[in-house]
Amino acid sequence: MKLLDDISKLEEQHVLGTYKRQPVVFVRGDGAYLIDSDGKKYLDFLSGIGVAARGHSDRDLTEAIRDQAATLIQVSNLYYHPLQGQAAQLLTSLSGLDRVFFCNSGTEAVEASLKFSRRYWYTQGQTERTEFVALEGAFSGRTFGALSVTHDHHYRDPFAPLVPGVTFVDPKDPAALHSAVTERTAAIIAEPIQGEGGIRPLTKDFASAIKEACNRTGALFIADEVQTGVGRTGYPFYFQALDLHPDLVSVGKALGGGIPIGATICSAKVASHISPGDHGSTYGGNLLACRAAIVILTALADGDLLDQVKSVGMHFERCLRSLALRHPCVTEIRGAGLMRGVQLRVDATSVVDAAREQGLLVNRTDERVLRMLPPLTIDKTDIDCAVDILDKIFDQIDAESSE
Ligand SMILES: Cc1ncc(COP(=O)(O)O)c(C=O)c1O
Structure with a gap:
């Protein structure tokens, strides 16, 4: 005491x-x-x-971290090191997507997903395509971008104005999603199971509505898998259980088993519109974090x-x-x-x-x-x-x- x-x-x-x-x-x-x-x-x-x-x-995790700390922890993203590619390869093979950006937390992974979505449209000259559709009950973090797609007013109101152009829809109402997603929507963002919102899985109908809206308008889909990802649900990522096909996946929490690391995984389609300087992180994907992630992801890949x-x-x-x-x-x-x-x-x-x-x-x-x-x-x-x-x-x- x-x-x-x-x-x-x-x-x-x-x-x-x-x-x-x-x-x-x-x-x-x-x-x-x-x-x-x-x-x-x-x-x-x-x-x-x-x-x-x-x-x-x-x-295993302790030994890997100890060994890595004694070898090399950080060189920045200005240089190659042997582990970032390996961690990225594991994430792409587990998710079926193509490229990975590394950061340090779930919030940062969401932030990067939102930025990459806008960048995708901007590169194609569709500069009016900046809006996001998010879900009532969603929690995606507390930086300005991530907070803008987080629904709870207690978290949002003291920090207004947030990023404009976000519409929230009821995840029990597929028709509302249909109306909200337009040719101005850059991306829909959803947690396959809402975590902070009360452990609420998306229904099959709502997952179908996401696919329909993306096919109809070309909007990208971001799966926020910060809580559901990395094996938590018995799948590498829960979008797989719902037969969703995200263009971007935000990952964090379990990825480093306790060592801070986040990641945004994206499709080749999105990746082809991202250039050097579009986003960055001093620590993101450092050797210590990647070494920890490799231990976690290898165990998942083994099945x-x-x-x-x-x-x-x-x-x-x-x-x-x-x-x-x-x-x-x-x-x-x-x-x-x-x-x-x-x-x-x-x-x-x-x-x-x-x-x-x-x-x-x-x-x-x-x-x-x-x-x-x-x-x-x-x-x-x-x-x-x-x-x-x-x-x-x-x-x-x-x-x-x-x-
Ligand atoms: C679905 C989801 N996205 C994003 C975040 C933010 O992650 P972090 O707190 O690691 O930055 C969380 C945290 O609970 C989350 O559950």
């Missing part, structure tokens, strides 16, 4: 208060577990918000990890569905693979707090949704353990609401 008090006081004095922290200090990680400053273990079903794809302190995510993910889904049957406080289960949301009748804050006290880390999103993004390497025993903890918490909520 003393350490928590000291650290929180130090932060209050020196760290800008953009985050509200939970009252725990983590000092170590081991696989799917985090250990706090009192030595208490927590089952980590959030993994740094979908980042620690191989859990914590993974041996076993994806099979495991599918099989453990199905087990997780079955367990959550049986919780939903037993507990009136649960109204819906959503998601795919190891990206799961539990829709509750009550605000999820009390569940997050109770779970943490019982040694399980989960997260609240969209007020009444419990979000879970465990490491991709999680096993069924740990899933059962997490579900048991939730079962008891839901018992309590049901008992309270029937009083």
Whole structure:
């Protein structure tokens, strides 16, 4: 407790208060577990918000990072180094797209997708083609471009005016998309499963409407796979499950397993309109970040990890569905693979707090949704353990609401 008090006081004095922290200090990680400053273990079903794809302190990732740090970390993008091409090759073969731009975060990957979309039309002399169509409930980051295609007014309003020409449509309304996409639309941007918006997969009908709108008008499609990508759903990228064909894909979070790296993958069609100087990043695609990404992507390319995510993910889904049957406080289960949301009748804050006290880390999103993004390497025993903890918490909520 003393350490928590000291650290929180130090932060209050020196760290800008953009985050509200939970009252725990983590000092170590081991696989799917985090250990706090009192030595208490927590089952980590959030993994740094979908980042620690191989859990914590993974041996292969640690060795690769250690070796790379001792060899060479950064040379800038003014020179070649041996790893950027390898990381890009893995991303293109996993996605089926053609070229990769490396940056340092999901937000930057979205920002680059938006810029490359406009550049694509500008190069062809279609300078009026600057607009974007995004979805209600979308979250794509908080820089000006990414924030402009993020829907939540709490994030947007204090920073207006944002990038003009963005129209939001209801993802349950394919006809609204049809009307919104015109010959002035540079690109449609959508998360195949909305993450911050409450773990809400696009429907097949809406995916078809995206394809129809792109075919009709020529608008590009950006799949924001920052949260869904890199194996999270049991597919390399979830646009593949929806049979979508994006021109650009933004990637981040799990890509470096914890080392910051983002990427924008684009089709040859888009890539052919991008020239030196159009975009850049000092750190983007440095050796350390690429080395980490190669460890993560090689495991995906081998196939076993994806099979495991599918099989453990199905087990997780079955367990959550049986919780939903037993507990009136649960109204819906959503998601795919190891990206799961539990829709509750009550605000999820009390569940997050109770779970943490019982040694399980989960997260609240969209007020009444419990979000879970465990490491991709999680096993069924740990899933059962997490579900048991939730079962008891839901018992309590049901008992309270029937009083
Ligand atoms: C779909 C999506 N896009 C973009 C972002 C922004 O990523 P980052 O916070 O790594 O910059 C996020 C973060 O949660 C996200 O979920």
